[in-house]
Amino acid sequence: MSVSPPLSARSYNSILDLKLTPKAKGWVVQKFGGTSVGKFSRNIVDDIVKVYSKANRVAVVSSARSSNTKSEGTTSRLLKSADLAADNGDFQSVLDIIEEDHIQNAKDSISDKQIQEKLINDTKAELKRAQELLRACQVIGEISPRSLDSVMSVGEKLSCLFMTASMNDRGLNAEYIDLSDVIPIDYDFHDGFDDAFYKFLSEELGRRVVKLADDVVPVLTGYFGVVPGGLLNGVGRGYTDLCAALVAVGIQADELQVWKEVDGIFTADPRKVPNARLLDSVTPEEAAELTYYGSEVIHPFTMEQVIKAKIPIRIKNVENPNGNGTIIFPDNLGRRGEDTPPHPPAAYETLSNSYIASHKKRSATAITAKQDIVVINIHSNKKTLSHGFLAQIFATLDNLKLVVDLISTSEVHVSMALQIQPDQEPHLKHALLELRKMGTVDVTRKMTIISLVGKQMVNFIGIAGNMFKVLADNRINIEMISQGANEINISAVINDKDTIRALQSIHAKLLEGTFGFDDHVESALDLRLEALKFA
Ligand SMILES: Nc1ncnc2c1ncn2[C@@H]1O[C@H](COP(=O)(O)OP(=O)(O)O)[C@@H](O)[C@H]1O
Numbered sequence: 001m002s003v004s005p006p007l008s009a010r011s012y013n014s015i016l017d018l019k020l021t022p023k024a025k026g027w028v029v030q031k032f033g034g035t036s037v038g039k040f041s042r043n044i045v046d047d048i049v050k051v052y053s054k055a056n057r058v059a060v061v062s063s064a065r066s067s068n069t070k071s072e073g074t075t076s077r078l079l080k081s082a083d084l085a086a087d088n089g090d091f092q093s094v095l096d097i098i099e100e101d102h103i104q105n106a107k108d109s110i111s112d113k114q115i116q117e118k119l120i121n122d123t124k125a126e127l128k129r130a131q132e133l134l135r136a137c138q139v140i141g142e143i144s145p146r147s148l149d150s151v152m153s154v155g156e157k158l159s160c161l162f163m164t165a166s167m168n169d170r171g172l173n174a175e176y177i178d179l180s181d182v183i184p185i186d187y188d189f190h191d192g193f194d195d196a197f198y199k200f201l202s203e204e205l206g207r208r209v210v211k212l213a214d215d216v217v218p219v220l221t222g223y224f225g226v227v228p229g230g231l232l233n234g235v236g237r238g239y240t241d242l243c244a245a246l247v248a249v250g251i252q253a254d255e256l257q258v259w260k261e262v263d264g265i266f267t268a269d270p271r272k273v274p275n276a277r278l279l280d281s282v283t284p285e286e287a288a289e290l291t292y293y294g295s296e297v298i299h300p301f302t303m304e305q306v307i308k309a310k311i312p313i314r315i316k317n318v319e320n321p322n323g324n325g326t327i328i329f330p331d332n333l334g335r336r337g338e339d340t341p342p343h344p345p346a347a348y349e350t351l352s353n354s355y356i357a358s359h360k361k362r363s364a365t366a367i368t369a370k371q372d373i374v375v376i377n378i379h380s381n382k383k384t385l386s387h388g389f390l391a392q393i394f395a396t397l398d399n400l401k402l403v404v405d406l407i408s409t410s411e412v413h414v415s416m417a418l419q420i421q422p423d424q425e426p427h428l429k430h431a432l433l434e435l436r437k438m439g440t441v442d443v444t445r446k447m448t449i450i451s452l453v454g455k456q457m458v459n460f461i462g463i464a465g466n467m468f469k470v471l472a473d474n475r476i477n478i479e480m481i482s483q484g485a486n487e488i489n490i491s492a493v494i495n496d497k498d499t500i501r502a503l504q505s506i507h508a509k510l511l512e513g514t515f516g517f518d519d520h521v522e523s524a525l526d527l528r529l530e531a532l533k534f535a
């Protein structure tokens with residue numbers, strides 16, 4: 001099988017400096033999610049890691065295994081075991097399920113008896129440590145964020161022990177690297193997750209990788225250590241993407257590859273919109289916006305670190321390794337080590353200047369939907385919004401860890417849209433009690449936020465109008481409207497039952513047509529991608 005070489009920062013640079021001499025094999029960081037490890041470990045080893053190892057040094061970063069869905073995966077089970085321990089419940093039965101699942105998997109997947117036996121023993125030892133920790137927590141009757149982090153880390157440890165064994169079993173020289181101690185216990189987090197912390201962490205991760213012999217494939221746990229307040233609060237689920245990004249920065253990788261079970265980023269969720277198209281490239285801002293508003297393609301924290309280091313991110317499909325995937329990279333080029341050039345870059349600026357004035361057309365990159373939304377309307381008791389009214393509302397929500405996705409305000413009225421998962425219902429109830437002290441509150445449930453995302457939308461007049469017209473033509477009622485300050489996102493809150501109809505009709509109207517301007521923007525992007533491939 002042949003694979004296209006990574007479009008490295010080095011390749012980007014070489015467009016500008018064609019006299020670059022051949023270099024040693026560049027690093028590619030490959031991140032695999034839990035369900036990919038659970039379902040496609042053999043493809044990962046044979047069709048991906050082995051193939052890329054021929055032309056590159058490969059570093060693998062893996063999440064905890066999920067044999068079916070993430071919600072039934074190892075991390076979710078470990079979190080459940082921690083809850084049970086804190087409530088004096090039967091956490092051992094959950095650990096037993098995890099053990100059974102991993103041991104059966106070792107037996108089914110590893111043929112070399114010695115490697116298999118070692119994997120089973122290592123798996124049992126990790127789970128024994130988790131059992132001891134949870135027993136101690138049960139005695140105290142509480143789980144601290146630090147203990148929860150340690151319990152959660154077991155998922156990535158088990159998964160990476162397995163991936164290492166699987167690679168060694170299939171002829172690669174792989175080495176397991178546990179990152180759970182990468183942050184020293186006395187590290188001074190004076191400003192939380194600030195630049196100094198990310199710099200320290202990426203350098204430390206890099207050190208652990210570059211010291212390995214040339215033929216070794218490091219397999220790093222996507223869990224990266226105990227942080228104040230806990231990794232779940234600080235980064236949230238999906239933290240392995242961030243870990244992989246920091247590894248990529250630490251070793252100055254040519255490319256960060258995030259392998260999923262989808263060909264890349266589409267113009268809409270392909271499960272909901274059959275006509276959705278695969279996008280060649282998106283900007284980091286668009287990727288972050290899409291992820292935040294329902295298309296969970298990549299953890300939003302990932303982009304900042306990697307893009308700052310000018311490392312392209314590529315989303316690829318474990319079931320289709322030959323596909324080009326989607327590249328996430330800013331639409332302005334610069335040399336590594338230099339500041340990013342001003343935005344928009346010259347070519348794009350020329351396009352915008354000459355075309356926007358004459359082609360007042362619509363153009364967007366993708367449409368996404370975020371479900372399980374609750375809309376809260378608050379009418380202030382006072383005649384005008386009193387000083388501190390909004391501050392009071394946000395303080396109440398913040399204390400209960402409820403995050404507002406959209407907000408719109410008028411003189412005495414505030415509307416907010418929030419995603420509420422079933423386990424947040426008690427917090428919502430509590431928040432409503434507090435908010436009712438400030439005014440009249442009404443609540444609408446079973447709503448969805450539909451967001452149209454696109455970097456180029458800022459240059460188009462009337463795109464919001466077109467989106468709302470499509471909804472109106474389809475008799476879809478709009479509860480709330482918002483345009484992000486960055487002007488790359490236009491959102492509307494609609495009834496949950498209208499979601500698919502809204503996605504498909506907006507997609508058909510705004511993302512499937514060929515507009516004069518779109519053709520030029522797309523061909524400019526295509527040219528850029530071609531140039532990069534050629535380089
Ligand atoms: N715009 C989009 N492009 C690609 N996938 C999307 C988009 N919106 C939603 N999705 C969904 O996101 C999922 C991401 O892929 P998957 O590999 O299943 O995730 P994970 O790595 O979390 O297991 C896919 O199932 C896909 O249907």
Ligand SMILES: N[C@@H](CC(=O)OP(=O)(O)O)C(=O)O
Pocket residue numbers: 032033034035063064070073075076155222236237238239240241
């Ligand atoms: N295992 C963790 C971290 C993670 O990144 O997972 P995934 O890569 O499968 O989204 C979780 O379930 O949240």
